Amino acid sequence: MNREKKATDFSSPVFLLLLLLLWQLGAMKLSAAYILPTPLQILQRSWELREVLLTVHLPATMKVTLIGLAISLVLGVSLALLMDLSPFWHRTLYPLVVASQTIPTTTIAPLFVLWFGYGIWSKVTVSVLFTFFPIAITLCDGLRSARTEMLELLITYGATPFELYTKVKLPCALPYFFSAVKMAVPMSIIGAAIGEWLGAQSGLGYFSRRMMTQLDGAGVFAPVILLSLVAMASVGLVSLVEKRMVRWRGES
Amino acid sequence: MKALEFREVSCRYPGQRENLVEKLSFSIEPGSFHCIIGASGCGKSTLFRMICGLLTPVSGTILRDGAPLSEIERACGYMPQRDMLFPWRTVGENLALPLEVGSALPKAERNARIEEALADVGLAGLADRMPEELSGGMRQRAAFARTMLTGSSLLLLDEPFSALDALTRVSMQEWLLEQWLRHRMTILFITHDVEEALFLSTSVLAVGSTPICSLTEIPVPLPDRRRRSDLVRPELTRLKEGLMGMLRGQVPA
Numbered sequence: 001m002n003r004e005k006k007a008t009d010f011s012s013p014v015f016l017l018l019l020l021l022l023w024q025l026g027a028m029k030l031s032a033a034y035i036l037p038t039p040l041q042i043l044q045r046s047w048e049l050r051e052v053l054l055t056v057h058l059p060a061t062m063k064v065t066l067i068g069l070a071i072s073l074v075l076g077v078s079l080a081l082l083m084d085l086s087p088f089w090h091r092t093l094y095p096l097v098v099a100s101q102t103i104p105t106t107t108i109a110p111l112f113v114l115w116f117g118y119g120i121w122s123k124v125t126v127s128v129l130f131t132f133f134p135i136a137i138t139l140c141d142g143l144r145s146a147r148t149e150m151l152e153l154l155i156t157y158g159a160t161p162f163e164l165y166t167k168v169k170l171p172c173a174l175p176y177f178f179s180a181v182k183m184a185v186p187m188s189i190i191g192a193a194i195g196e197w198l199g200a201q202s203g204l205g206y207f208s209r210r211m212m213t214q215l216d217g218a219g220v221f222a223p224v225i226l227l228s229l230v231a232m233a234s235v236g237l238v239s240l241v242e243k244r245m246v247r248w249r250g251e252s
Numbered sequence: 253m254k255a256l257e258f259r260e261v262s263c264r265y266p267g268q269r270e271n272l273v274e275k276l277s278f279s280i281e282p283g284s285f286h287c288i289i290g291a292s293g294c295g296k297s298t299l300f301r302m303i304c305g306l307l308t309p310v311s312g313t314i315l316r317d318g319a320p321l322s323e324i325e326r327a328c329g330y331m332p333q334r335d336m337l338f339p340w341r342t343v344g345e346n347l348a349l350p351l352e353v354g355s356a357l358p359k360a361e362r363n364a365r366i367e368e369a370l371a372d373v374g375l376a377g378l379a380d381r382m383p384e385e386l387s388g389g390m391r392q393r394a395a396f397a398r399t400m401l402t403g404s405s406l407l408l409l410d411e412p413f414s415a416l417d418a419l420t421r422v423s424m425q426e427w428l429l430e431q432w433l434r435h436r437m438t439i440l441f442i443t444h445d446v447e448e449a450l451f452l453s454t455s456v457l458a459v460g461s462t463p464i465c466s467l468t469e470i471p472v473p474l475p476d477r478r479r480r481s482d483l484v485r486p487e488l489t490r491l492k493e494g495l496m497g498m499l500r501g502q503v504p505a
Contacts, residue, residue, distance in 0.1 A: 150338065152332070153330065153336050154349065156328050156330040156402075157350045157402060158353055159353040163352075163353050167338075171340045247382070248339045248382075
């Protein structure tokens with residue numbers, strides 16, 4: 001595993017640099033910054049816009065993201081527990097939850113603006129819809145991954161149903177939970193940005209759209225870059241917590 | 253008083269129509285070591301599942317130390333086929349499992365008993381290792397120590413050595429015999445290895461047919477403290493041949 005990691009450490013940034021170089025040259029040749037700004041122009045514009053981006057729009061987006069993520073976690077974990085506890089609810093809900101994944105949330109998102117207005121809640125709804133289902137499904141699968149033999153062994157020791165959860169099911173589901181969160185964090189940021197893009201008074205998605213109307217190509221990209229950076233940093237943070245908490249992952 | 257007694261016990265798995273065990277009666281004495289032997293899939297493990305309460309008989313009674321199984325609430329010393337050490341717990345934390353559920357033992361006392369149990373199976377000082385760091389034989393010994401910590405005087409060992417390589421298996425058999433001689437618990441040991449059964453048990457309980465309606469008790473003419481070389485005695489060779497013939501008769505060709 002280590003060797004593989006070393007190889008990617010070199011190849012991936014080099015490849016990224018090459019792509020950026022290609023972009024830079026292509027955009028310079030095209031010379032139409034309002035459609036395709038060069039990476040350097042984007043960097044420069046980001047620097048110019050740093051104050052309004054970091055103090056107004058980033059906090060607005062993060063607020064939506066965090067609220068959305070919190071709601072998704074509570075809902076997702078509850079639904080996963082419900083489906084694991086009751087075969088009836090598993091039979092009833094699981095197919096629906098999976099089917100709901102096929103709904104293109106983005107296309108119905110404008111409705112939320114109509115329902116919840118331009119305030120924070122229409123964005124939170126989009127963000128929750130993006131992340132709630134993957135969390136519920138992944139966690140439910142995690143709880144079900146607990147080996148029957150392990151559960152039975154604890155039953156022979158006289159364990160209560162609650163102890164079966166705390167000692168077998170939850171530890172088995174913990175790696176799944178972190179996978180779900182790592183998936184959900186960037187998705188909730190994307191969800192928030194899409195929500196803002198459709199209608200808002202602040203936020204990085206809103207800002208990007210405003211720059212679009214002003215034909216400021218680099219200004220469109222600046223908040224997008226910031227969003228990616230924040231998403232990457234958040235996933236990194238979750239991975240760090242995961243490393244501390246999960247001592248075991250996968251088979252055996 | 254018998255350590256374990258079956259009285260006309262019948263059972264089947266939910267959703268099945270035919271009984272897997274049919275009016276089975278047998279009993280075992282405290283402090284004895286019995287191997288239950290039978291062809292694969294004949295329902296040996298089902299007997300264990302009933303004794304430790306994972307499966308309820310449709311009729312008949314099972315008594316442990318004279319009391320019906322349904323009336324006693326006690327941990328049972330069941331060791332499943334695979335070691336089932338929880339991979340996210342250290343060896344010591346794994347041994348703590350039977351002490352954590354049900355009765356809440358103070359932590360200091362718990363740790364003392366875990367250290368003692370580990371030392372007893374020759375794994376002293378390995379409490380902080382993860383199970384994956386141990387060899388197959390060591391894992392089985394850790395699982396055995398965990399089973400001992402249930403405090404049950406009756407141990408149900410379900411083919412515990414079947415996944416080990418031949419050499420480890422032989423030394424684990426000798427080790428288990430040593431443990432039994434030292435602690436004198438009642439052991440029921442499932443196996444399909446005739447040689448293993450003869451080497452370990454006071455008497456072999458052979459499953460004659462499916463559904464299981466009787467267990468044929470075959471005493472092993474050896475002292476409790478025995479050596480592997482005893483197995484080549486002519487009477488044991490004959491016994492082994494006889495058992496093999498019986499088991500092969502059950503396997504549909």
